[in-house]
Amino acid sequence: MRLHWRGYTEHLESVYGKRVYRIGLDAGFSCPNRDENRQGGCVFCDGTGASAMYQRKKESVYTHSGPFDEKISSAPPPATLTIEQRCSSIQTQIAHGRAFLKRRYKTELFSVYFQAWTNTYAEIQTLRALYDAALEEGPFVELIISTRPDCITDEVLDLLESYKSRVSKVWVELGLQSANEDTLERIGRGHDAICYIRSANALHSRGIGVCTHVVVGLPSETSHDFEHTCSLINKANSEAVKIHNLHVCGGTRLQDWYAQGEVSVASLRRHVENTIFLLRHLEKDIVVERLLCETPNHRLVAPRTFLDKSAFLSLLEKTMEERDVWQGDLT
Ligand code: SF4
Numbered sequence: 001m002r003l004h005w006r007g008y009t010e011h012l013e014s015v016y017g018k019r020v021y022r023i024g025l026d027a028g029f030s031c032p033n034r035d036e037n038r039q040g041g042c043v044f045c046d047g048t049g050a051s052a053m054y055q056r057k058k059e060s061v062y063t064h065s066g067p068f069d070e071k072i073s074s075a076p077p078p079a080t081l082t083i084e085q086r087c088s089s090i091q092t093q094i095a096h097g098r099a100f101l102k103r104r105y106k107t108e109l110f111s112v113y114f115q116a117w118t119n120t121y122a123e124i125q126t127l128r129a130l131y132d133a134a135l136e137e138g139p140f141v142e143l144i145i146s147t148r149p150d151c152i153t154d155e156v157l158d159l160l161e162s163y164k165s166r167v168s169k170v171w172v173e174l175g176l177q178s179a180n181e182d183t184l185e186r187i188g189r190g191h192d193a194i195c196y197i198r199s200a201n202a203l204h205s206r207g208i209g210v211c212t213h214v215v216v217g218l219p220s221e222t223s224h225d226f227e228h229t230c231s232l233i234n235k236a237n238s239e240a241v242k243i244h245n246l247h248v249c250g251g252t253r254l255q256d257w258y259a260q261g262e263v264s265v266a267s268l269r270r271h272v273e274n275t276i277f278l279l280r281h282l283e284k285d286i287v288v289e290r291l292l293c294e295t296p297n298h299r300l301v302a303p304r305t306f307l308d309k310s311a312f313l314s315l316l317e318k319t320m321e322e323r324d325v326w327q328g329d330l331t
């Protein structure tokens with residue numbers, strides 16, 4: 001069945017002939033936006049670094065739909081490890097992730113994904129050692145690095161470009177979240193929209209793919225803001241997007257705002273409408289890598305009653321089919 005948006009799995013199958021799965025890593029980075037004098041990070045950041053659940057041993061006792069647990073949501077900052085310990089941890093995580101994904105999906109093709117925290121926020125020799133340690137555990141189809149728009153330097157570009165001969169594609173995931181400057185200020189992102197455009201252009205000039213993260217439903221945002229964000233992503237020629245519904249994690253400033261009634265989170269119906277609106281305003285060639293946050297329930301304050309991912313995707317597809325609307329039909 002043809003989806004009404006450009007799905008990630010379908011895209012990978014069309015490029016590589018088979019399904020490809022990412023092995024998500026936590027390489028022990030930090031984030032400049034959580035360092036001192038930077039107001040404690042983004043309002044929605046719970047300081048757990050957003051790594052894959054199969055890599056989070058401490059949380060393996062939790063089920064995806066379990067109750068909220070305040071303890072796990074006030075995570076301490078990442079421990080300071082030596083570079084040798086970090087490289088060794090990466091190799092352990094790759095072995096663990098590969099075994100898990102093979103068992104679950106019977107797959108043979110993997111990409112390596114530096115997922116947690118800001119993965120270009122370190123001295124260049126540290127970055128090189130960590131990326132090399134991962135690639136030595138290959139072969140990998142793609143190298144994917146998640147970071148912030150204000151952490152792309154010329155040295156980082158040189159280094160990332162040098163890996164193009166070792167994998168089929170190098171990607172950088174840039175957190176934009178919104179193109180609205182007032183919103184970026186309000187949610188404490190610590191960068192502006194111009195910074196995103198500058199980094200996306202610089203990455204493209206080196207032949208590196210860009211995937212842009214956005215959040216729908218940020219405080220005070222309207223459909224006009226969503227449209228503006230889509231238009232910036234289109235203008236930046238981002239090849240892919242990850243769409244997140246605004247959700248409230250424990251231990252965040254957003255949790256305080258939510259408790260005081262200053263923000264609300266979208267109902268399932270509203271998130272379906274917001275997602276359709278976004279998809280229709282994004283260029284049809286942009287690959288949609290994610291449409292829903294999958295934060296496990298023990299870290300989640302709200303929303304508490306949402307469909308799981310596959311049920312959400314079915315509802316989205318059914319609604320778009322009934323209305324005969326498609327990704328990109330309003331660009
Ligand atoms: S950029 Fe990411 S890791 Fe840094 S404060 Fe924001 S959400 Fe947290």
